Amino acid sequence: MNKPIFQISPGFEEIMPPEYRELVANGPYGKGFGVSDLGSYKELIEEHPLCAGCGLALSIRLALASLPNPGDTVIVGSTGCSSLVFPQVALHNIHSLFGNQNAVASGLKRALKLRFPDKVKDVVVIAGDGATADIGLDMVMQSWFRRENITTIMLDNEAYANTGGQESGMSRQGAVLNMAPTGKKFPKATLPEVAQAAGCAYVAATSPAHPRMLEKAVRKAVLIAREVGPTYIQLFSPCPTNYKFKPQETIPLIKQREKEGIFRNQEYISDEAQRFLDSLEEARKK
Amino acid sequence: MIEQKVVNPEFLFFTAEKKKLFMTGSEAVREAIRKANVDVAISYPITPQSESMHLVGDLFAEGYVKEYFRGENEFAVMSSVAGAAMAGVRVFTATGGPGTLRAFEVFPTWAGARLPIVCAFMTRGVNSPLTIQPDTIEMAYLLETGILMLHAETAQDLHDMILKAFIVAEKTDVHVPVGVFADGFFVTHTKEALEIPEPDIKLPSYDPNNSPVPPMDMESVPVRQMRDPFVMKSNFISYAAHASWQQEVDAARERSRKYLEKYLGGLLETENEDADVLLVTSGTAVCQSREAMAAARAQGLSVGLVKLKCIRPFPAQEIKALAAKAKAIIVPEFNRVGWLAKEIKSVIDEPGKVIGAPRVYGGMTMPPELILDEIRRVSR
Numbered sequence: 243m244n245k246p247i248f249q250i251s252p253g254f255e256e257i258m259p260p261e262y263r264e265l266v267a268n269g270p271y272g273k274g275f276g277v278s279d280l281g282s283y284k285e286l287i288e289e290h291p292l293c294a295g296c297g298l299a300l301s302i303r304l305a306l307a308s309l310p311n312p313g314d315t316v317i318v319g320s321t322g323c324s325s326l327v328f329p330q331v332a333l334h335n336i337h338s339l340f341g342n343q344n345a346v347a348s349g350l351k352r353a354l355k356l357r358f359p360d361k362v363k364d365v366v367v368i369a370g371d372g373a374t375a376d377i378g379l380d381m382v383m384q385s386w387f388r389r390e391n392i393t394t395i396m397l398d399n400e401a402y403a404n405t406g407g408q409e410s411g412m413s414r415q416g417a418v419l420n421m422a423p424t425g426k427k428f429p430k431a432t433l434p435e436v437a438q439a440a441g442c443a444y445v446a447a448t449s450p451a452h453p454r455m456l457e458k459a460v461r462k463a464v465l466i467a468r469e470v471g472p473t474y475i476q477l478f479s480p481c482p483t484n485y486k487f488k489p490q491e492t493i494p495l496i497k498q499r500e501k502e503g504i505f506r507n508q509e510y511i512s513d514e515a516q517r518f519l520d521s522l523e524e525a526r527k528k
Numbered sequence: 529m530i531e532q533k534v535v536n537p538e539f540l541f542f543t544a545e546k547k548k549l550f551m552t553g554s555e556a557v558r559e560a561i562r563k564a565n566v567d568v569a570i571s572y573p574i575t576p577q578s579e580s581m582h583l584v585g586d587l588f589a590e591g592y593v594k595e596y597f598r599g600e601n602e603f604a605v606m607s608s609v610a611g612a613a614m615a616g617v618r619v620f621t622a623t624g625g626p627g628t629l630r631a632f633e634v635f636p637t638w639a640g641a642r643l644p645i646v647c648a649f650m651t652r653g654v655n656s657p658l659t660i661q662p663d664t665i666e667m668a669y670l671l672e673t674g675i676l677m678l679h680a681e682t683a684q685d686l687h688d689m690i691l692k693a694f695i696v697a698e699k700t701d702v703h704v705p706v707g708v709f710a711d712g713f714f715v716t717h718t719k720e721a722l723e724i725p726e727p728d729i730k731l732p733s734y735d736p737n738n739s740p741v742p743p744m745d746m747e748s749v750p751v752r753q754m755r756d757p758f759v760m761k762s763n764f765i766s767y768a769a770h771a772s773w774q775q776e777v778d779a780a781r782e783r784s785r786k787y788l789e790k791y792l793g794g795l796l797e798t799e800n801e802d803a804d805v806l807l808v809t810s811g812t813a814v815c816q817s818r819e820a821m822a823a824a825r826a827q828g829l830s831v832g833l834v835k836l837k838c839i840r841p842f843p844a845q846e847i848k849a850l851a852a853k854a855k856a857i858i859v860p861e862f863n864r865v866g867w868l869a870k871e872i873k874s875v876i877d878e879p880g881k882v883i884g885a886p887r888v889y890g891g892m893t894m895p896p897e898l899i900l901d902e903i904r905r906v907s908r
Binding site: 248313314315316318332333334335336338339342345346347348349350351352353354355356357358363380381384388 | 567568570594595597599600601603604605607608609610611612613614615616617619633634637641736742744745746748749750
């Protein structure tokens with residue numbers, strides 16, 4: 243690890259859990275790794291309890307591997323399937339309540355700026371579609387209105403999966419789910435458009451079917467959130483358990499949706515955010 | 529930032545020279561926060577609290593508070609102050625009545641996450657029908673959320689308790705939130721003479737390294753917290769982990785007693801405590817009771833007064849001892865449910881001695897004559 247505080251005190255190596263020793267010896271902190279390095283280092287995510295074929299698990303794994311600065315990133319999560327993963331992720335992470343993730347992140351980010359004026363501390367919200375588009379939508383949008391310097395990542399599995407597969411605002415019209423016994427009566431919420439209108443400097447919709455695209459989106463979103471303003475990424479992460487398809491069909495299902503034009507990868511970047519990225523690129527070349 | 533001298537808390541509370549000022553309770557909040565070295569304050573309007581957080585906003589503009597913004601509703605505000613506290617800074621907010629209820633889900637999580645947040649509650653009735661008037665019913669709901677609860681009688685109390693609340697809340701062996709309660713309008717909107725230290729001194733800053741739980745700042749080891757999330761388990765380990773954590777929050781609340789006794793001079797105060805009839809109450813019901821006591825004593829009746837300054841932790845042993853000597857305990861309250869009378873009944877040997885009256889609510893005042901009627905009734 244890149245910080246002395248993470249190192250194991252001499253003599254204690256053997257009693258530390260093996261996965262911790264691996265993180266110290268071969269973790270991603272300060273290394274600048276990306277998704278192409280997966281398999282060559284100890285990942286932030288440890289074994290997790292999500293279902294076989296879970297789209298969320300894929301998205302979380304790739305999103306964590308794409309963080310530009312894992313040594314100084316704090317995650318704010320929310321209730322749902324993803325909250326079962328974060329206790330096993332080697333980043334400071336907060337699970338407060340269902341839906342208040344962007345409010346927590348707002349206070350957290352502002353306080354970290356006060357405490358560490360000369361250091362970048364990235365705050366990244368990672369929560370499900372119910373938490374982001376339904377119960378927490380007011381706080382998500384208000385954090386965008388206020389131009390908070392945080393990244394919001396929605397893991398969109400189109401349902402409340404952890405409570406047994408209920409309709410969410412992100413479910414598709416007509417989907418038959420619990421609490422939608424005769425099919426959903428209104429269309430899937432268009433959060434990327436909402437995010438753009440609400441002031442996000444960068445918005446992307448993609449999926450784990452495109453790891454490189456996902457990586458680029460996460461990196462841009464986190465970097466832009468530091469300096470320009472709030473950013474939003476929506477990751478289509480289908481749920482085999484509640485939508486009743488085979489675990490190995492998760493990625494094919496995303497690709498089929500793309501082919502049918504039902505799901506499309508999107509990217510919006512504000513002029514200011516683009517200028518900021520260009521300036522980073524200029525500085526890198528020099 | 530404004531230049532202020534950092535002094536130790538005891539000096540600020542007890543030794544610093546004080547000046548007499550005539551001000552409202554809301555202004556007393558401003559004067560407390562001016563000296564509290566607050567990092568982040570987050571506001572949301574609700575009558576009768578709004579003015580106090582306007583004034584804290586003025587302090588931000590003047591440079592006494594480092595960060596300040598208006599949140600979108602009380603649930604969000606209480607969540608945002610939690611986020612700021614988790615990042616390891618000193619935070620302050622205030623609300624009241626319906627705002628308290630709107631935010632309610634967050635309060636137990638403050639205690640559960642061991643966050644030393646200080647929140648002022650300017651108590652007010654809750655709907656329906658619509659009311660903006662003083663009433664202490666929200667305190668009944670907050671009793672078992674794990675937060676410490678101090679109840680101010682006056683603007684002076686409010687000023688002093690807010691400053692002391694930060695220091696008690698931030699003790700390593702306490703480190704739970706403190707609610708400082710003041711009766712809306714009666715305290716917030718009326719002026720009284722206060723004695724307060726000069727504004728050129730302030731409390732030492734909060735040190736997150738003294739927290740019993742690490743701040744969420746990636747400056748300490750981010751090792752995974754558990755091998756399986758407890759929520760996935762229906763087994764003994766899950767229950768035991770949750771139960772022991774709740775016990776620890778309770779224990780932290782108990783451990784605050786020694787500090788509260790030191791800084792508040794006791795969890796309660798008495799006048800004529802050997803009297804036959806004791807008026808036991810908190811908040812502005814205390815001043816009304818003091819008036820009633822004076823009138824009763826002038827008529828030769830044996831009446832004493834117990835002012836409760838702290839509701840959580842509850843001064844159970846002290847009340848039990850006082851109650852043993854009294855023939856009757858009268859508990860005047862500004863709410864319909866009589867939560868304080870219930871609390872007192874639950875800790876004394878002879879609960880039949882407790883008269884849960886008078887009770888006024890919905891914003892009504894409590895004329896001392898109502899209390900006097902109860903005193904006369906039991907003294908017959």
